[in-house]
Amino acid sequence: MKLTGAEMVLSCLEAEKVDVVFGFPGGSVLTLYDEIYKKGLRHILSRHEQGAIHAADGYARASGKPGVVIATSGPGATNLVTGIATAYMDSIPLVVITGQVARPFIGTDAFQEADITGITLPITKHNYLVKEIEELPGIFKEAFFIASTGRQGPVLIDLPKDLQVEEGEFRYPHQIEIYGYRPTYEGHAGQISKALALIKKARKPLIYAGGGVITSGAHQELMELSQTGTIPVTTTLTGMGSIPYDYELFLGMPGMHGTYAANHAINESDLLITIGARFDDRVTGKIEHFAPHARIIHIDIDPAEIGKNIVADIPIVGDVRMVLKEILKRFKSGETEDWCKKIQEWKAAHPLRYKQTEPGCLKPQFVIEELDRLSDGDAIVTTDVGQHQMWTAQYFRFKQPRTLITSGGLGTMGYGFPAAIGAQVAFPGQLVICIAGDGSFQMNSQELATAVHYQIPVKVAIINNKYLGMVRQWQKMFYGGRYSQTSMDGSPDFVRLAEAYGAKGYRATTVEEVGPVIEKAFNTPGPVLMDFHVDPEENVLPMVAPNTSIVEMIGGDE
Amino acid sequence: MGKRILAILVEDRPGVLTRVSGLFSRRGYNIQNIAVGRTMEPGVSRMTVTVEADPITVEQIVKQLNKQINVLKISDLTDEPSVARELLLVKVKADPVKRSDIQQMVNTFRARIIDVSPDSMIVEVTGDDEKLKAFLLMMQEFGIKEIASTGKVALYRGNKLTRETRC
Numbered sequence: 133m134k135l136t137g138a139e140m141v142l143s144c145l146e147a148e149k150v151d152v153v154f155g156f157p158g159g160s161v162l163t164l165y166d167e168i169y170k171k172g173l174r175h176i177l178s179r180h181e182q183g184a185i186h187a188a189d190g191y192a193r194a195s196g197k198p199g200v201v202i203a204t205s206g207p208g209a210t211n212l213v214t215g216i217a218t219a220y221m222d223s224i225p226l227v228v229i230t231g232q233v234a235r236p237f238i239g240t241d242a243f244q245e246a247d248i249t250g251i252t253l254p255i256t257k258h259n260y261l262v263k264e265i266e267e268l269p270g271i272f273k274e275a276f277f278i279a280s281t282g283r284q285g286p287v288l289i290d291l292p293k294d295l296q297v298e299e300g301e302f303r304y305p306h307q308i309e310i311y312g313y314r315p316t317y318e319g320h321a322g323q324i325s326k327a328l329a330l331i332k333k334a335r336k337p338l339i340y341a342g343g344g345v346i347t348s349g350a351h352q353e354l355m356e357l358s359q360t361g362t363i364p365v366t367t368t369l370t371g372m373g374s375i376p377y378d379y380e381l382f383l384g385m386p387g388m389h390g391t392y393a394a395n396h397a398i399n400e401s402d403l404l405i406t407i408g409a410r411f412d413d414r415v416t417g418k419i420e421h422f423a424p425h426a427r428i429i430h431i432d433i434d435p436a437e438i439g440k441n442i443v444a445d446i447p448i449v450g451d452v453r454m455v456l457k458e459i460l461k462r463f464k465s466g467e468t469e470d471w472c473k474k475i476q477e478w479k480a481a482h483p484l485r486y487k488q489t490e491p492g493c494l495k496p497q498f499v500i501e502e503l504d505r506l507s508d509g510d511a512i513v514t515t516d517v518g519q520h521q522m523w524t525a526q527y528f529r530f531k532q533p534r535t536l537i538t539s540g541g542l543g544t545m546g547y548g549f550p551a552a553i554g555a556q557v558a559f560p561g562q563l564v565i566c567i568a569g570d571g572s573f574q575m576n577s578q579e580l581a582t583a584v585h586y587q588i589p590v591k592v593a594i595i596n597n598k599y600l601g602m603v604r605q606w607q608k609m610f611y612g613g614r615y616s617q618t619s620m621d622g623s624p625d626f627v628r629l630a631e632a633y634g635a636k637g638y639r640a641t642t643v644e645e646v647g648p649v650i651e652k653a654f655n656t657p658g659p660v661l662m663d664f665h666v667d668p669e670e671n672v673l674p675m676v677a678p679n680t681s682i683v684e685m686i687g688g689d690e
Numbered sequence: 691m692g693k694r695i696l697a698i699l700v701e702d703r704p705g706v707l708t709r710v711s712g713l714f715s716r717r718g719y720n721i722q723n724i725a726v727g728r729t730m731e732p733g734v735s736r737m738t739v740t741v742e743a744d745p746i747t748v749e750q751i752v753k754q755l756n757k758q759i760n761v762l763k764i765s766d767l768t769d770e771p772s773v774a775r776e777l778l779l780v781k782v783k784a785d786p787v788k789r790s791d792i793q794q795m796v797n798t799f800r801a802r803i804i805d806v807s808p809d810s811m812i813v814e815v816t817g818d819d820e821k822l823k824a825f826l827l828m829m830q831e832f833g834i835k836e837i838a839s840t841g842k843v844a845l846y847r848g849n850k851l852t853r854e855t856r857c
């Protein structure tokens with residue numbers, strides 16, 4: 133069958149069962165957009181390419197399917213860069229389609245030319261510049277395959293303008309083999325046996341689970357492992373939700389803003405069962421002091437993660453779900469009574485807590501608790517980056533995988549709101565809450581137009597502390613309280629901003645107002661923004677100073 | 691820290707050299723030299739990279755390289771019986787009175803004179819690191835004007851291959 137390049141793209145997307153794309157048009161993708169128009173493919177038009185790609189990312193994290201985003205060449209493509217890096221750092225499957233100048237112009241500094249494959253080389257799992265029309269179907273097949281298998285990640289396809297009108301023979305490959313790409317899914321049987329032996333012997337085992345559990349859908353196996361062996365679990369920021377918050381052996385998050393119980397458990401554990409996590413410095417603190425008494429089992433799909441930050445005693449490369457299934461086949465029980473008793477004591481003696489200082493002063497943590505209570509924890513929550521993000525991880529009681537959507541690895545301010553739009557597109561009937569910072573929200577507030585136009589009923593809760601709060605906190609703690617450039621004075625009235633876009637906006641400045649505002653927001657159809665004026669000087673505690681041991685915890689414990 | 695020689699078979703695609711060398715620089719690995727050339731298989735190139743790194747770092751380098759879609763196979767030839775050679779061109783000052791001395795040195799090192807002009811000569815020499823170093827030392831006495839080198843290429847000794855055929 134003869135098709136033009138643009139027609140081929142649409143056929144490829146159809147073959148990959150893509151029913152929605154996010155994007156923003158321009159000169160080099162005019163033909164492609166014309167085809168989108170003709171075929172009636174569902175397209176969400178953002179107000180900034182970064183909004184489109186974060187939305188595609190939110191869609192992918194919520195649904196588990198690759199997100200697809202389209203942008204034009206040059207500035208359109210470069211506006212995607214932060215979103216690509218965000219997805220790359222958290223291993224999120226995206227297929228990014230960019231227009232490129234016509235082939236004869238490539239390399240001539242033509243109008244709106246940018247070497248986007250060069251620019252994104254270090255932040256994509258792979259990328260392509262399509263040079264011949266015949267290559268196009270195969271490249272799309274490969275792109276979707278690479279993005280969504282192995283350690284997932286963003287793949288970019290750069291499509292020259294002239295190629296979109298050129299005709300070629302179209303046949304979508306059913307199967308492909310990529311010689312240089314063969315992810316390992318099945319864990320090595322010998323390694324699994326060794327791991328099993330260690331797990332059975334351990335008296336103080338601890339599961340440290342990360343985002344890989346969510347990607348591979350291993351939350352049930354994780355729970356089974358914990359229950360079978362009576363093994364406590366700590367989950368990283370991106371692993372949050374893989375274990376229900378209320379589960380008695382759940383310790384919360386480890387690391388810089390982790391719980392006392394999680395950090396002390398790591399410190400005393402004799403066996404750390406690491407599942408789909410990567411020993412990020414925000415988790416380990418000073419790595420030399422991390423888990424000093426523990427043997428380490430490290431299960432990960434990416435061989436390069438093994439031995440990167442820490443040497444594992446038993447590395448197992450494979451899909452964590454498949455590996456856990458193998459382990460569970462031969463695992464009946466553990467002997468951890470004393471250990472669990474100690475852990476329960478830690479949990480009881482050192483819960484996360486905050487002080488209600490003066491009466492009436494609205495604490496950000498309280499707002500999170502109320503959002504949790506009034507949604508019954510049954511919501512998809514996205515966040516921006518900063519204090520509000522950490523409070524969300526600490527106080528929102530996540531029950532399900534894929535319900536916390538947050539930029540963990542790159543820490544991208546401005547991520548939360550567009551990601552919420554994407555998550556809501558994936559699950560139109562779900563309650564989707566974006567817990568935003570007043571600083572972060574302003575990095576993509578233009579997407580209010582997108583939410584209003586498509587009536588995407590995201591509920592935005594701005595934790596408005598009038599500061600770049602997390603940076604202010606570091607200035608307070610480590611820079612003599614010199615608040616250099618962290619005041620957000622000059623921010624708009626967020627309620628009126630929402631109204632200007634045609635969304636609803638409500639504000640709460642006191643403890644009493646919080647509940648009613650949330651209820652009103654949840655009960656109002658369409659997008660709603662809530663502006664919570666909280667204590668500007670509240671700090672995220674406990675805290676581990678960077679590059680110190682994670683048991684040297686500051687605060688949170690008075 | 692020791693020198694490691696890696697043979698990297700890559701798909702011969704645009705940008706693949708950048709992918710590999712970019713990976714080295716962005717992860718802070720130091721490439722000492724690099725040589726790229728063809729193999730017996732159409733569409734497959736062989737890069738020989740010499741890095742200075744400890745064994746743990748090398749393991750990490752290999753793993754990161756393996757994640758590149760266009761990288762087909764990586765072999766670390768350092769600890770296996772292998773031969774490594776580099777080709778060096780040296781333009782050396784050659785006053786008429788020194789010529790026979792140079793000629794003698796060239797013979798000793800089994801090098802070749804490939805160009806002669808009134809006051810300089812170009813000498814071609816191949817060998818391993820040590821031989822080339824020694825040769826340069828000797829040539830310095832005459833005065834080296836310029837050098838060019840290919841970077842090292844290497845093969846396993848005996849029957850062992852870095853890669854059989856394409857699967």
Ligand SMILES: Cc1ncc(C[n+]2csc(CCOP(=O)(O)OP(=O)(O)O)c2C)c(N)n1
Nearest residue numbers: 518519520543545569570571572600601602
């Ligand atoms: C794009 C980007 N720029 C800068 C930073 C550095 N940074 C990390 S947290 C933070 C403060 C965020 O402020 P806000 O969104 O108001 O959240 P808060 O910490 O006050 O809850 C900043 C500036 C970042 N993470 N991302």
Ligand SMILES: [Mg+2]
Nearest residue numbers: 570571599601
């Ligand atoms: Mg703030």
